[in-house]
Structure formats: C-alpha cells, structure tokens
Amino acid sequence: MVLPVTLSGAQFIGPEVSRDAPAEFSAFAPATGKALEPAFAEASAREVDAAMALADRAFPALYATSGTRRAELLEAIADEITALGDALIERAGAETGLPAARLSGERGRTVSQLKLLASTVREGSWVNARIDRADPARQPLPKPDVRSMLRPLGPVVVFAASNFPLAFSVAGGDTAAALAAGNPVVVKAHAAHPGTSELVAGAIQRAVRRCNFPDGTFSMLQSAGYEVGVQLVRHPLTKAVAFTGSLAGGRALFDAAVTRPEPIPVFAEMGSQNPLIVLPGAIAARGADLAAGLHTSLTMGVGQFCTNPGLILVLAGAATEGFVTALGERVASTPAGTMLAPRIAEGYRQGVGKASAIKGVSVVAQGSAGDGCTGTATLLRTTAATFLAAPELAHEIFGPCGLVVECADMAELERVVATLGGQLTATLHATDEELQKSPRLFELLERRVGRVIVGGFPTGVEVCHAMHHGGPYPATTDSRFTSVGTGALLRFARPVCYQGVSDALLPEELRNGNPRHILRLVDGNYTREAF
C-alpha cells in the first residue's frame, strides 16, 4: 500500500531526524493483515539521551514564555495538523483499522483540545496566583510580601496510547497540556501507528519553528519494545511522565519512576471496568432506550475505550430479564469489528475466554465472529455470589464485552459496589424514588470513581473545564489529576513562591499591575484588580 506521503522512519530529535540503530519494526494494517511501509528505526540509547538533553536545554526558554506565546504554539500545532488533510486520516486508518469518520472526529477533538488549552493559558488564571502583601507594622514580627503561582516542571515524557491515535497520541491531550504549562515534551510514539505519529510529529515541528520556540520543545522517539520507554522514565532529566494504556504497562512505568534516586510523578491512566447500574424503575421507564444506548456505548470503537462499560449491575426480576434479553439481541446482531492490533485482539479473545470459563458465568449473546484482527461483541452474565467469589471477574477486558451481574437485592448490589477497586467512571440508571431509597449507593459509587454519571453513558468523554478523567488506583496512578479537560494542565506544574521579590524579577502574573487581569487571591480575596 503506497500512501501519498513520504515517511522517514527515523527519530525526531528536535528539528533533526536521526537513525542510529539497525533494529527496525513495521506498522501492521489490522484490516488486511499486512505490514506497511516504511520500516521504522528503533530509538537507540544515545537518541534517548540526545532527546532528553535537548529538552532540558530548551527548558529555561520555555519556562520564561508567556501564556500568550504558548497559546500561539498550541494553535499553530492545531493548524498544522489540520493542514495534513486526508493523508493523516488515510495513514491512521491503515495503521489502526479505525474508520475515516471516527478518525476525522478524533482529529477534530485533537484540534479542539489544543485550542481549549490555548484559550485557558492565554486567559491565564489557571496558574493559581496568590499574593499576600507585606505588613511591616505587624506585631510581633513584620509580615513579609509573599506571592506564589504555578510554574512548569521540566521535560515531560509522554507515552502515546494505541486507542486514540490522534487525541491521546503524539499531539494528544498529554502533549498539549504539558506544552501549555510550559514544559518541553519527548513523546514515545506507539508502535501500532508509527506513520501517523511521524506525520503529527512533523506538524508539531513546523509549528515549533513557525512560532520561534526552542529546538528541544518537542522530540519523538519510535520503538516497538519496552526498553526505550523505561530509559525515558529513568532518565535523570525527565521530570514527569504521562501514559495511557494497560494496568501492567502503567504500573511498570510507575515502579520505574518511583524507584529512581529522584522520584518523579507518573500520570498513568490505566482504564477500568466502569460499572453501570441499571435498576428496575429505569428499565420500566425507558428500557428499550437503555438497551440501545448501552449497546452503543459497549460496542462503539469495538469497545476499545477506557470508559467502556464492562460491568453491568442489575437486580433480579422480570423487568431486568427483559432488559438483558433486549441487550443480548443487540449484541448478537453486532458485526465483528477490526481491532487496533493483533495483540489487542488476542488479549480480548483470551479475556472473554477466561471469564466465560468461570463456573457460574454464562454467555448471553455473541455477535458475529471475524477473521484475523477482529473482536466479537459479547454479553456475559453471572450472579453477585459468583462475581464476589471470583476476583478475576473484576479485571477489565479491553474490547466490546459486558458482564451482567445479577444481584438479589439492593443490599447485595451495594456489597458488590463496595468490593470494587478504583474506577474512571460509574453510571447509574435509576428513578428518583429508587435513588432516595438507597442513599448509600450514590456515595459508595462516587468514593470509588473519578466521574459518576446519572442517566447517561460513560463513553464520549467531554473535553471541558469540569471534566475529571481519572480515578483512584488502579484506574490511574494518581487520583488527584485528570488527563482530559483543562484541569490536565495541573499535572505539569508546581507552585513556586516569591518572598520580598521586586516587580522586575516577578513573573508577570504576580506583578502589582496584573497586566493580563487574571484572577488572583490577594490577601485572601479573589480579584482581577491590579494594585
């Protein structure tokens, strides 16, 4: 397959392309089962070091950039990505098997999240500027002038995700947030879409040049193995890590980071089962819509979303039986879908096989089976007793598989919820009356998750100020931070405090005059006023 773009297959170390190592790997087209041209070079240890050193050299200049300048860079990246046109969608489609419509939509999301972060750092209040003015007359000691705001951390390593080849890959949410906060970024590209990655890296490079940012603002390394990633995480110049992927992968990087001589933060978003509770009253009120909506959420993108609702908790009864039957019918009529990579398809097959082999678990329905790198939609069913006795049923199966867990009553359902580990989301479909009768349920859910949804579905994560895409471990390695929305900026910044520092040396955001009129906490009062 020849595409109308030229790919180097090399590393991007700032503006330079580099190709040290003889080792190579190829992208694989999941829809055809064939390898794609060209071959991509594995990054060498020297290239890892060169990328990190260049990032470190760029940091002082980036540290000093204003929010306005950073906004310009993000917007230029968005424009350059748009300018890649169909070539990007075609290459991404070939490498991931995702349809063009989905990829166009994802490109739109990638561009709009760059622009949302640009508008946030241009406005500027996100830096949490705080000023406590001096009081030389205070007794027993004079009060000093103390000011603080968020400043960038230093070089950030971003691991691209396979399931969002644009929106959580080279120029995805993590890269956008790290750059927006003023940090250089070194991306470890995902081996499942190296060509897509190279196209986007080129777009970022052009934007860096156009906006006169330093060379080391952005680099990207290719690798199909684990070693390059671990080298990046353990590199002494790396100051933070962002990752989206599996629990095993995220935990390995976390372990590598926290055992460094200087531990660094790792923001690993590792997915979850995303429990969805459907109570009889909601089924009575809108059972058909619920079955349709849940089926869509479960099978969209061949279930390859970290917010895929893999665990469906219900109460025993006639209404529930009708709902499960309707959902099963929809699952049974689902065509097989091309999955992102053979390893993912194989992992999905094994996960479904293991879960359905557990005594007490039955297969309600399965969709069509396909050849090669495909996934078959599956609805499994068990009882709360079996679920509670088989801890392996509480592990995510990445793909279009839902496990219905039938609970005898609300007390048993609450017991199941109370055993769940940290989750990205929990979803509740219930009538107001049902919720009032079980006041503990909502609180049990929210204490375990990053986002609780009532009456909707967890997929389709809105990119906005209030979004929190995170959650207690094992959903993520740090429940205090989000990887989606403008809060994502906060991962890549730390407060720095200035005591007795004159206006000339202070960052603009902390000067008396407040030239950008940002919101600040001055002597305990929020204000946009200068003084």
Next chain:
Amino acid sequence: MVLPVTLSGAQFIGPEVSRDAPAEFSAFAPATGKALEPAFAEASAREVDAAMALADRAFPALYATSGTRRAELLEAIADEITALGDALIERAGAETGLPAARLSGERGRTVSQLKLLASTVREGSWVNARIDRADPARQPLPKPDVRSMLRPLGPVVVFAASNFPLAFSVAGGDTAAALAAGNPVVVKAHAAHPGTSELVAGAIQRAVRRCNFPDGTFSMLQSAGYEVGVQLVRHPLTKAVAFTGSLAGGRALFDAAVTRPEPIPVFAEMGSQNPLIVLPGAIAARGADLAAGLHTSLTMGVGQFCTNPGLILVLAGAATEGFVTALGERVASTPAGTMLAPRIAEGYRQGVGKASAIKGVSVVAQGSAGDGCTGTATLLRTTAATFLAAPELAHEIFGPCGLVVECADMAELERVVATLGGQLTATLHATDEELQKSPRLFELLERRVGRVIVGGFPTGVEVCHAMHHGGPYPATTDSRFTSVGTGALLRFARPVCYQGVSDALLPEELRNGNPRHILRLVDGNYTREAF
C-alpha cells in the same frame, strides 16, 4: 519531675484509650538528661489496625460534612489547645528543651493555622468547583452537564515532627489540613514528646466529641520504633501520608507507600540546605545588618528548622572577608543550646565533624560547647572547587551550622547553584544592579526551590494563602504541594466529577443555587453567582 497533669501513656483509638503491648518507652528531658514519667506503651499491630478501621468507618460521615462543620471542628480544637494552658507549655518544655516563650509562640501559630484553615473551608471556594452546563442542541452530539469539585481522600496518616512539637505535631499543619479537607486522621506521635502529644490528642478528642464528629475522626498511636510507622503506611485503609523529618525517614515511608498493591501519595517534607547568596553590593550597603540577621536565622531554635540557611554562597573579595569575619564573631559568641533529643545532638556533632574533616574545609568560628544534649554553633568555610568535588558537603546538617562557599566569580557561583538538588528555599542578598548583571541566577534558583526570598531570611515561614513550603526532591517527595499555608489542603483532596446529576444528589457546592456564594468556574467564567 511531677507535672500537674495526668497522662495515661496509652494509645488513643478514637475516644478509647488502649494499652495492648507490654513494650514501653519514656520521654527524655534533654535539659536534665533524665527520663520523664510516665512510661508510654508501644502501639501494637492490633491497635494500628483498630485505629485505621475506626478511621475508615468515620470516613462516610466526614465525607458528607460541610465546610462550615469542619471549620467548627478546627476552631474547637484550637480552643481546647488554648484551654490546656501552662500545663502544655511545661510538658512540652520538659520534653523538648525549648524555652517557654518559643513554645507559647508555637502554640499561637498552631491555633492560628487551625483558624486560618477553618476560615478557608468555611468560605468554601478552595474546592475548585467547576460547572459546564448542558447544551442539548449541540451538534453533532448533545453536550452533557458536567460538574466537578475536590472531595476528601480517606484516612490520612500524619507523622509528627520532632522540631515543632505543637505546630507540626499532633494538631499541627498536616492534621489541620487533612481534617479541614474532610479526612479522618491517625497520628503517629513523635517519641521525643509523647506527653505533649497525649495532651494535644486529648484536646482534639474533646473537640471531636463537642462537635459531634464520628469517633474515628482522630486517633493517635505512640511508638519509639519504626515498625508502627511502616504498618500505618502499608495499611490497606490508609489513603495518604504526611511526614516532616529526615531524608532517610521520608524516603523509607515513600518507598513503603509506592510499593503497596495500591500506591498512595506521601507528602514528606525532608528539609534542605537552603542556599543563601550574599553578593558584595549587598554587603557594602548593609553588611552589619546582614551578618546579624543571618546569625539569628542560622542559630534560632538551635538551628533546628528545615529552612535553616546551612549553605552561604559568596564571591571572593574584601567586602566578603569583612562579612564572614563579622558573622564568625557572632557565631563565636553564641552560647551552646539544648537540642531536641540526644539523637539529634549526636547527629549534629557527627555532621559538623565529617564536614570539617574534609580537606579544604576550615572552621571559621565555633560558639560555646555544652554538656550532654547540646549543639555548638559553627561556621565552616570552603571554596567552590572543594564544594563541587565533595558531594557530601551538599547534605543538610540539622543544627546551627553554616557552610560558607567562596566562589571566584558569578560564573562559578552559578555553577555551584546549578549542581544543587531540590531545596525548600533559596535566598538572595544583592543590589538591583547585581541582579540585572546576572539574569540567569534568579531563574537558576527558582527552578530548584519551593520559595525564593530576596533580601530576607528563610526561617520564620509565614502561614498564609501564598506560602509554598515544599520544593523539588529531595526537599520533599512531591514538589506540587505545600505543607504550610492554605494550599496544604490540596494534598488531601481529589476531584470528583458529576455528569447529569440532579441538584438533590449533588454536593451543595455544585448546586445551581450556590447557597454559599463560593467562587466557581461556570462555562469557563469565574463567578460567585447562582443560576
């Protein structure tokens, strides 16, 4: 020595006192060298588990408390501590050797930081409430209603510090912040002041009861060993840890926390050398004041502050010689001071001994020597070349010891700064002209520290909104958070997001009506308005 209070020497597990283990330890009066009555019981593994289980049971009720209720609790604790009167100061004085005036001041700080956090959570805007309202008409997909705010984490384990027996001990900044954010607290008391700890724990218990908070809101365990601390950190119900102390101690707890099946955050404040730079222009302008101020900062509290300025960077020259001589004269006339504990005094003696034995390091001056548990003020001196060649000189010596490092010129001084690890503070004494000539210096400093001070001294950390008492590793294990000031609240909370949730189920802070008029980010605009 008999004090006018009765101490049980037992564990405080919620409102119960408990004394499982036969093992005991005693407090030691550093001023007299004698053990103090009574004997304190070592907490048992069962007591650790009982305290954590009780904290966990209290969590749902604490989770649901309003900021107003939490403020009442903090203020009640402050009142109960004040009501302990002279008995508290006497016991603390006996156990720590600190003078009554210092302890009264520290009690004032303890009370005022409780009240400052109370006022912050009563006002309520700290929860970072964000609301993005629904737009059902949006194309291609309807926009959901998404809201988020900070919620408490769960049971927090607080390790009391030895050097602030009130302000960073049982009811110190960490406990106050964790409770203010809605978390139950289990304190591991410091073995150097167990009686002071018991008095304060009793005050907290009375406040918990008076305010009708659940039993598990607060517990305190006594131990003179390491095992109880590790058990607390590794307990599955523990959700976060706060610690102030040595690098070795903090790192050990961090390692224990991040290797758990479920890793948890550790906020360890481990101190630093707090470099202080004095340039010739500043010496010319106010050399005598600088020598006096630096001597006070270096020796106050017998140098037992984490912000003690242990590293003094100067430029070679006649003005500097005069300054060092003046500083040395003040150090030489410093009386020996009682240190907090024999282990600290011994560590200080060894640290000074090791540093002064390094070839190229000379002793400029030493104050009077004392018997027993005392520390002798010491001023050491070396060159940048020796400092750069001897990495052990870059380690904190906890006590009243300053090391003057003479640099040939600004380039060499900047090289020294560039080798420094993370620091709580850096301080700069220079004229505007000197600063303008070395624009890189300020930026080099601020990138390494939590707080940069111009023209002042690092000791005497102001408790206010803008304070950041933290810094890159090894100053702390998490540079993004402060342990002093109202920002300390942010350590013990995580965002929770609510999508499509009706007013009745939402926390008050996220309801349309905004009854407390907190500042919220609504559709991207900060406002206190309801809607």
